[in-house]
Amino acid sequence: xxxxxxxxxxxxxxxxxxxxxxxxxxxxxxxxxxxxxxxxxxxxxxxxxxxxxxxxxxxxxxxxxxxxxxxxxxxxxxxxxxxxxxxxxxxxxxxxxxxxxxxxxxxxxxxxxxxxxxxxxxxxxxxxxxxxxxxxxxxxxxxxxxxxxxxxxxxxxxxxxxxxxxxxxxxxxxxxxxxxxxxxxxxxxxxxxxxxxxxxxxxxxxxxxxxxxxxxxxxxxxxxxxxxxxxxxxxxxxxxxxxxxxxxxxxxxxxxxxxxxxxxxxxxxxxxxxxxxxxxxxxxxxxxxxxxxxxxxxxxxxxxxxxxxxxxxxxxxxxxxxxx
Amino acid sequence: xxxxxxxxxxxxxxxxxxxxxxxxxxxxxxxxxxxxxxxxxxxxxxxxxxxxxxxxxxxxxxxxxxxxxxxxxxxxxxxxxxxxxxxxxxxxxxxxxxxxxxxxxxxxxxxxxxxxxxxxxxxxxxxxxxxxxxxxxxxxxxxxxxxxxxxxxxxxxxxxxxxxxxxxxxxxxxxxxxxxxxxxxxxxxxxxxxxxxxxxxxxxxxxxxxxxxxxxxxxxxxxxxxxxxxxxxxxxxxxxxxxxxxxxxxxxxxxxxxxxxxxxxxxxxxxxxxxxxxxxxxxxxxxxxxxxxxxxxxxxxxxxxxxxxxxxxxxxxxxxxxxxxxxxxxxxxxxxxxxxxxxxxxxxxxxxxxxxxxxxxxxxxxxxxxxxxxxxxxxxxxxxxxxxxxxxxxxxxxxxxxxxxxxxxxxxxxxxxxxxxxxxxxxxxxxxxxxxxxxxxxxxxxxxxxxxxxxxxxxxxxxxxxxxxxxxxxxxxxxxxxxxxxxxxxxxxxxxxxxxxx
Numbered sequence: 001x002x003x004x005x006x007x008x009x010x011x012x013x014x015x016x017x018x019x020x021x022x023x024x025x026x027x028x029x030x031x032x033x034x035x036x037x038x039x040x041x042x043x044x045x046x047x048x049x050x051x052x053x054x055x056x057x058x059x060x061x062x063x064x065x066x067x068x069x070x071x072x073x074x075x076x077x078x079x080x081x082x083x084x085x086x087x088x089x090x091x092x093x094x095x096x097x098x099x100x101x102x103x104x105x106x107x108x109x110x111x112x113x114x115x116x117x118x119x120x121x122x123x124x125x126x127x128x129x130x131x132x133x134x135x136x137x138x139x140x141x142x143x144x145x146x147x148x149x150x151x152x153x154x155x156x157x158x159x160x161x162x163x164x165x166x167x168x169x170x171x172x173x174x175x176x177x178x179x180x181x182x183x184x185x186x187x188x189x190x191x192x193x194x195x196x197x198x199x200x201x202x203x204x205x206x207x208x209x210x211x212x213x214x215x216x217x218x219x220x221x222x223x224x225x226x227x228x229x230x231x232x233x234x235x236x237x238x239x240x241x242x243x244x245x246x247x248x249x250x251x252x253x254x255x256x257x258x259x260x261x262x263x264x265x266x267x268x269x270x271x272x273x274x275x276x277x278x279x280x281x282x283x284x285x286x287x288x289x290x291x292x293x294x295x296x297x298x299x300x301x302x303x304x305x306x307x308x309x310x311x312x313x314x315x316x317x318x319x320x321x322x323x324x
Numbered sequence: 325x326x327x328x329x330x331x332x333x334x335x336x337x338x339x340x341x342x343x344x345x346x347x348x349x350x351x352x353x354x355x356x357x358x359x360x361x362x363x364x365x366x367x368x369x370x371x372x373x374x375x376x377x378x379x380x381x382x383x384x385x386x387x388x389x390x391x392x393x394x395x396x397x398x399x400x401x402x403x404x405x406x407x408x409x410x411x412x413x414x415x416x417x418x419x420x421x422x423x424x425x426x427x428x429x430x431x432x433x434x435x436x437x438x439x440x441x442x443x444x445x446x447x448x449x450x451x452x453x454x455x456x457x458x459x460x461x462x463x464x465x466x467x468x469x470x471x472x473x474x475x476x477x478x479x480x481x482x483x484x485x486x487x488x489x490x491x492x493x494x495x496x497x498x499x500x501x502x503x504x505x506x507x508x509x510x511x512x513x514x515x516x517x518x519x520x521x522x523x524x525x526x527x528x529x530x531x532x533x534x535x536x537x538x539x540x541x542x543x544x545x546x547x548x549x550x551x552x553x554x555x556x557x558x559x560x561x562x563x564x565x566x567x568x569x570x571x572x573x574x575x576x577x578x579x580x581x582x583x584x585x586x587x588x589x590x591x592x593x594x595x596x597x598x599x600x601x602x603x604x605x606x607x608x609x610x611x612x613x614x615x616x617x618x619x620x621x622x623x624x625x626x627x628x629x630x631x632x633x634x635x636x637x638x639x640x641x642x643x644x645x646x647x648x649x650x651x652x653x654x655x656x657x658x659x660x661x662x663x664x665x666x667x668x669x670x671x672x673x674x675x676x677x678x679x680x681x682x683x684x685x686x687x688x689x690x691x692x693x694x695x696x697x698x699x700x701x702x703x704x705x706x707x708x709x710x711x712x713x714x715x716x717x718x719x720x721x722x723x724x725x726x727x728x729x730x731x732x733x734x735x736x737x738x739x740x741x742x743x744x745x746x747x748x749x750x751x752x753x754x755x756x757x758x759x760x761x762x763x764x765x766x767x768x769x770x771x772x773x774x775x776x777x778x779x780x781x782x783x784x785x786x787x788x789x790x791x792x793x794x795x796x797x798x799x800x801x802x803x804x805x806x807x808x809x810x811x812x813x814x815x816x817x818x819x820x821x822x823x824x825x826x
Contacts, residue, residue, distance in 0.1 A: 004415075004460055183433045188420055195413035202411050204396055204425040262415035 006312055007256030007305065008268045014301070015275045022278065026285045032161025034281060039167030042277040044069065044229040045247060046170035046270060049255075050177035051221030052248040053269045057181065058214050059194040059261030060116035064105065064123030065222040066244035068098050070237065071131040072226020077139035077236030080146075087145045095223045101127070102219020106212035120215075124245065131238035138237040141230060150231045166228045173221065177266040180217075190214060194261025247298075251276055254301050258309055275301070325384070326351040326515040327403075327484055332381035334367055341367040343539045344381070349484060349515040354506060356518045356530035356547065360559055360611050360776065363536040365519055369486055373405050374398040385483065404477030408489040410469040412476070414462025419443035421461050422476050446479045447472070450505055467498035471505055478509060485509060486517040491525055492612065493590055503529050521612030522793050523552065523815075537561050552815040559610070560778075560811070577601040580770055581640070581739060583622070586631035592617040594631055595796040597789075599739055599772075602765045606785030607774045608810050614794040615774045616658055619741045622772070623655040624648040649682060654732035656725070658743040658774070664728040667717030671709050672698035674716050675730045682735065701730035706756060722753025729760065740764070743774040758784055778807050790814060 022029045039046075048065050055062045072094055079090045101123065109119045153165040181187040189210045192200040201207050230236060249259075255272030257264025279297045283289045327349040334342040342364045349355050359365045370376040372383065374392030383390050385401060392398035395405070412421045419439050420427070423446075428438040443457040450471050461469055470490055477485055487506070491499045506516060506529060518530055526533060527547060535542040535558040542558050577600035587594035592614045599605065607615050620626045622633075624642045633640040633651075641647040645655070657663040665674055676694045683689065689697075698712040705726045709719055716727055725745060732740055742761070746754045761771055761784050775781050781788055788805050790798040790813035798813035800806075 179433070185425075185427055185429065185434060188416065188424065188427065188434070191416055191420075192413050192424070195415040199411050199413055202395055203413065203421075262413075 004263050005256075005265070007258075007308060008265050008271075010305075010308060011254060011256045011268050011271045011275070015271050015278065018275065018278055018282075022282050022285070026282075029281065029285060032157040032159035034161070036157060036161035036163055036167065038274060038277045038281060039170060040162070040164045040232070041280075042273050043164075043166040043170040044225045044232060044241075045244065045251065045276070046273045047173045047228055048222050048225035048244065049248045049251045049269045049273055050173045050266060051218035051225075052245075053177060053252050053255070053257055053264065053266050054181060054190055055116075055214055055218045056249070056252050056257050056259060057194050057261055057264055058190045058211070059197070060109070060211075060214065061120060061249070062102075062105075062123075062215065062218045062222075063117065063120040063245050064101075064127055065218065065225070065248060066241045066246075067124045067127035067131065068101065068219065068222035069226040069229055069241040069244060070239070071127045071134075072098060072223050073230045073233070073236035073240055074131045074134045074139065074238050075236070076227065076230045077141050078134045080141055080143050081139060087143055087150070091227055094226065095220060098223030098226070099216050099220040102222070103212050103216035105219070106215030107208075109215065110208045110211040116215075128238070134238070135236070136238060138235050140235045146231065146234065151234065166231050169224070169228055171270075173224065174266060174270045177269075181266050186210070186213065191262055194263070196262075247276070250298055250302055254298075254305055256305070259306075325349070326386060328382075328384040329368075329372070330382045330384070332368065332371060332383070333379045334371055334376060335379055340539050342371070342378075345536065345539070345541045347534055347541070347544075349517060351483075351515050352510055352513045353531040354510055354516045354518050354529050356520065356526045356533040357536070358519075358526065358533055358555070358559055359536035363559075364539040365536055366488070367539075368536070369405065369488060369517070369519070372398065373403060373486065399477075399480050402481045402483030403486065404481030404484070405486040405488060406470065406473045406477050406490055408492045410466065410473050412461055412469060412473050414469070415460060417458050418447075418455060418461050418464070418472055419457040421472060422446050422457070422479070424476075446475050449508065450475055451501065465498070467494050467501055470494070470502060474505060474509075478514065482514070484515045484517065486519070488519045489521065489612075490518075491520060491522060495590065499525065521610055523555070523610075524793060527552075535559055553811065556610075556811050556815050577603055581633060581635050583633045584631055586621055586628045586633065586642075588617070588621050588626050588628050588630075591626055591794065592621055593795045597622075597796075599770045601770060602768045603786040604761060604765055604771045604773055604784050606781035606788040606805075607772060607791060608778065608781055608788050608814070609791035610814060611776065613814075614791040614796075616743055617794065618791065618796070619655060619657075619743050619772065619774060622648070623653055623741060625655070625657075646681075649678065649735070649737075652738035654678075654735055654737035654740040656728045656732060656740070656742050656745060658747065660721075660724055660728055665716045665724050668715055670713045671702065671707065671716055671719070671727055672712040674727050675701055675734055678731050679734050697734055698730075701726075701733065705730055705733075705760065720753075722757075725753070725757065729757070733764070737769065739770045739772070741772045741774070744776065745773070746775065746777065746780060778810055781810075782806065792816070 048069060052062060052065065075094050076090055079085060080087060105119050105123050108114060109116050150165060154162040157163055181190065189200070189205045192203060192205050193207065193210060197207060229241065251272035252269050253259055254275060255264070255268030257268060276298060279294050283291060283293055325348050329345065329347040332342050332345045345364065345368060347368065357365050357368070367376065371378045374394045374397050377393065385403070390401050392401055392403070422443040423439050427434045428442060429435060440457055447455065447457065452468060452471060455464065455468060461472060474485065490502060494502060510516060518526070520526055530547045532544060533547050533550060534544040535555070537559065579598055580601050581599040583597040585594040585596065595618065607618060609615050621628045622642065624644045624647060627643045633642055640651040661667070672694050675698050676689055680689055695712055701707065702709060702712060707723050707726045707730065709723060716724055719727070745757050758780065761773065765771060773781065773784055782805050785805060788800045788810060789796055790800070790810060792814055797816065800809055
């Protein structure tokens, strides 16, 4: 068995066991309704986590995404309120802005040889500030296209569950991320950067272009996540999704991707997102637990995965020593 | 001629790295490139592979003049390089590493099946049939990774293969596997440049050899017709005049330390060492022969995985530098810029560093005492600095070295390891450091002196231990310490090697 895939198997196993426990306690949790809600409620997180996975696989980090989501929501709401543009045109404009924003951060990271942490931290403040510049209030989105098409589009699954549009967008994002990471030359270059920038350069990776593309992709996904979030909440609020970048990083790590880069799977991130959603759903079902338990369980899971990865690393080294 | 280099010159600010060097390579030969530190081997390779741009001279590959401006250009022209540190990505699969940058795609998607087939075809004939190309490269041994790197280089370039110390981290069996691969490639008509510090391997695998020294071409000859002793003379360039030996050889001092069978796999073979009070033990050998590795193991920098050390009070723990320091060891490493001084800290802080570490961080040395200590050593060692608060990075090499020495002297160690203490420092400071070694031993300190300057070793040492191919092969005492005998010991072949004198 492939040792690098072990964290992924562990993630899947933990998710299934957790679901089993939930099911034993609340049989109603095994229904398409719950699954449908799980996808809908975590759609924005799943979308942005796909971008984050690519960034982390390359050995980087993107702290700006939470603010970019908030900016996106405000941007959409204000544009729809103040201009007569159709939402689809606003979406295109927004995605162009966030993608360019990500690309610019990638350019700075490469061009100035700055740590991604610092550059995207600056990006985080900038995007949040830009959101405040547009408005300091929560702006409701009032557009027939939103009300009648985007928020109302769903497929009724057997059992009555709703597979909503934004749930589908997330699943498509994951599928797209998987293709990008595992089936393209760009994806291999991302893994190569995560494995070692110097070596990647020697092997012919265009480091600068790849870095710009990676952060542009993360910006694109953050913008898409912002659209999804605006459909989900029906408003734009500059104080929304504070700390979402950290939640996204947590789901990526719980999904089995190594924080130092170079190893992991996009699919694992989906499982990580679902695991988080499951914990929240359990708390809702239970009714007596405080929502802070989500944070505690996530904290414990993160710790577990960090230990697991470290353990695998040591185990792998021992194995090789024996083989050699 | 497959490859011809004529009159290659490359200067860096302050030094001439290559001075009109000539080199040629035939198709179907292994050509060893030899030389000590600073000889210009790596500069030559870097000019050849497009890392450096040459100042003047020409490179002809198959009759065409080439001027590669990058590694990729050199690769495309036909020159592939494999380094000691495998330059592949351990987190990618073997197949991805082999096909990187040229993965077969269908409709823009990488085709896993085609990539596997291509990778297996590339590996065919390298004796790696047990390797599963869909597994991560990092799960295989360094030797396998090395061969995968060669397979990639050959497939990409296919004319000239440069092997830069490929065997440095391989054991004997792995080296043999690698050599079989190299022989196979030679038969296929590749020109192979082989760089290694291991003379036995050079004689085993190479057809011709070229020696560089101080950026100059010294000789090119058939390996079979080259005498080991002659080769070492070429590499070291010592005229065989005798250096003045140490006037007074102290014998029979009190035994202070005993080391039995200390070793570290892949670094240094087991060795014994007895250290007496007030003696200087010299360690002689070629670059990469195990000199620094011996020091690293003794000081716990690379912890020994075998053997033990004892003194009069019982066993000594050498697992970390910290415990070695506690046992009264000191170590001034070869590369003082990265391992010795902390350039941004002041002279005073650098000198007080080890002493403070031993006291523990909860008990800071009072500023006044630190200043007294620093001023004391600045005077005693004649450290040329405007003051104790000057950043060490601003001092000259020799004065930096003195600061490192001062740090250890402040600890008053029983046993001090000096690795190349005089490298890169001016003649005056050189003499002062040698004089200091004499004074210290007179006070009873024992010193292990590592140096590539034989004159220096002969002048300072009571005993000289010769290392070769990671083994302590010979020990010279008193009258035996002379350049000729050291070189003989370095040159001795496996079979004709002199017995280890106790």
